Amino acid sequence: MISRYTHGDLVWVDLESPNQSEVRKVMEEFSLDPHIAEELLSPSHRPKVDYLKDYIYLILHFPAFRHSHESESNQEVDFVLGKKFIITTHYDTIDPLHKFSKLFEVDSILDRSNMNEHAGFVFFYMIKKLYKAVSHELDYINDSLVDIEKKIFDGYEKEMVVEISKASKELLVFKQALQTHGGVLSSFQIAGEKLYGEDFHYYLMTINNEHYRVSSDVNAGIDTIRELRETNNSLVSTKQNEVMKVLTIMAFVTFPLSLIASIFGMNTEYLPFVGHPQDFWIVMGIMGTATIIFFTFFKHRKWL
Numbered sequence: 594m595i596s597r598y599t600h601g602d603l604v605w606v607d608l609e610s611p612n613q614s615e616v617r618k619v620m621e622e623f624s625l626d627p628h629i630a631e632e633l634l635s636p637s638h639r640p641k642v643d644y645l646k647d648y649i650y651l652i653l654h655f656p657a658f659r660h661s662h663e664s665e666s667n668q669e670v671d672f673v674l675g676k677k678f679i680i681t682t683h684y685d686t687i688d689p690l691h692k693f694s695k696l697f698e699v700d701s702i703l704d705r706s707n708m709n710e711h712a713g714f715v716f717f718y719m720i721k722k723l724y725k726a727v728s729h730e731l732d733y734i735n736d737s738l739v740d741i742e743k744k745i746f747d748g749y750e751k752e753m754v755v756e757i758s759k760a761s762k763e764l765l766v767f768k769q770a771l772q773t774h775g776g777v778l779s780s781f782q783i784a785g786e787k788l789y790g791e792d793f794h795y796y797l798m799t800i801n802n803e804h805y806r807v808s809s810d811v812n813a814g815i816d817t818i819r820e821l822r823e824t825n826n827s828l829v830s831t832k833q834n835e836v837m838k839v840l841t842i843m844a845f846v847t848f849p850l851s852l853i854a855s856i857f858g859m860n861t862e863y864l865p866f867v868g869h870p871q872d873f874w875i876v877m878g879i880m881g882t883a884t885i886i887f888f889t890f891f892k893h894r895k896w897l
Contacts, residue, residue, distance in 0.1 A: 595619070598697050603712060605697065607690065608633065608682040623648075623678055633682045636669050640777045644784035648675040651781055655687075655723055656770040657730060667770050670723070672716060674788070679712040681719075689726040693719055713789040717796045724803040727767070731810050734763055738817055745821065750828045757825060761818050767811045774804045846887050850880050 595615050596607040606619055611633060620630040629643070629650050643650040651672040668687055673680035681690060697715070737760055745753050782797040853876070 596694065598694060600697065600715075602677055603715060604678045605712075605715060606678070606680045607694065608680065609686065610684050611682060619680060623673070623675065623680065625673065625680075629673065633671055633673075633680075636684050637671070640773045642777050642780045642784060644787065647788075648673055648678075649781065649784050649788055650674075651777070653723075653774060653777065654770050655727055656767045657726070667766070674712050674716055674785075676711055676788070679715050679719075687723075689722040690719070693722045696722075711789055711793075713785060713793050713796065717800060720800055721803060724807050727771075727807050728810065731767065731807070731814060734760055734767075734814060735817075738814065738821065741821060745825050745828065750825050750832065753821075753825050754829070757818060757822050761815075761822070764811060764814045764818060768808075768815065771804065771808050771811060775808070778804055842891060846884060849883060849887075853880055853883065 594609045595611070595618075596609075598605040598607070606623075608615060608619065611619075613634065616630050616633050619625065619633075620627065625648075626645060629645075632650075632652075637652050639652070640654060641650075641652045649672070651674065652669065653672070654667045654669050657668045668685050669683060670687060670690070671680075671682040673682075683690065696718075737756070741753050741756050741760065744756075778801050782794075782801060785797045786794055
């Protein structure tokens with residue numbers, strides 16, 4: 594599907610899961626290299642940046658769980674940036690790009706932005722929208738981390754083992770996707786200055802700063818989840834140790850009591866107290882006294 598937007602003499606062409614005829618049409622209109630056009634037909638597994646004579650080809654992957662319309666956790670966006678045109682290609686509905694298209698249309702009508710200077714400004718505002726969407730995803734994860742922390746100290750340590758693992762997996766996907774942006778954006782900064790001039794340097798640096806900010810948030814989340822896991826594991830281990838301690842003490846107490854009961858259950862000619870009018874209560878008293886002595890000893894040694 595092709596969507597086309599204009600702003601003065603700027604053109605933005607957005608391709609969603611394009612077919613061969615759509616890509617061929619765009620290739621002929623903007624004189625794209627056939628190898629670049631071929632790459633637009635299917636997703637790429639790795640990010641990249643290529644600088645050709647009068648345009649830049651850039652591939653980035655953005656992590657998305659709640660804004661994804663497919664099963665994939667990463668959404669790929671291909672950018673072809675010229676002086677007065679920008680082509681975006683993706684293989685899933687990208688919510689930030691959809692919202693940006695509405696903003697682009699409003700700006701085109703009101704003519705209130707500096708986007709009409711060259712396509713680099715369109716890319717600048719577009720990439721900020723994409724990184725803002727990633728920040729929103731991270732905010733959702735951070736909210737879940739706060740909830741996990743609360744439940745950990747409310748006594749739901751075992752239930753939180755799975756929740757911590759899920760949050761850790763999501764943060765790992767974010768880190769893997771975003772750590773590849775650094776080198777690509779550094780190369781893009783060099784190519785962007787060649788294509789758009791040194792006056793665009795500030796905006797290229799801002800793009801790198803947006804990536805750095807989001808990456809820092811991901812690393813902070815990973816540090817938090819690591820601390821939560823260690824805390825949760827410590828609490829689970831402590832509870833298990835307490836249970837094992839109680840069971841061990843109970844076993845230690847019941848063993849001599851069972852021994853006493855077995856002795857007085859022996860079929861012998863003589864047993865002390867057996868035959869006495871109060872023999873049952875005497876034996877029970879001996880067992881009760883032994884129990885009290887054991888528990889007093891455990892309390893004195895601070896095992897209870």
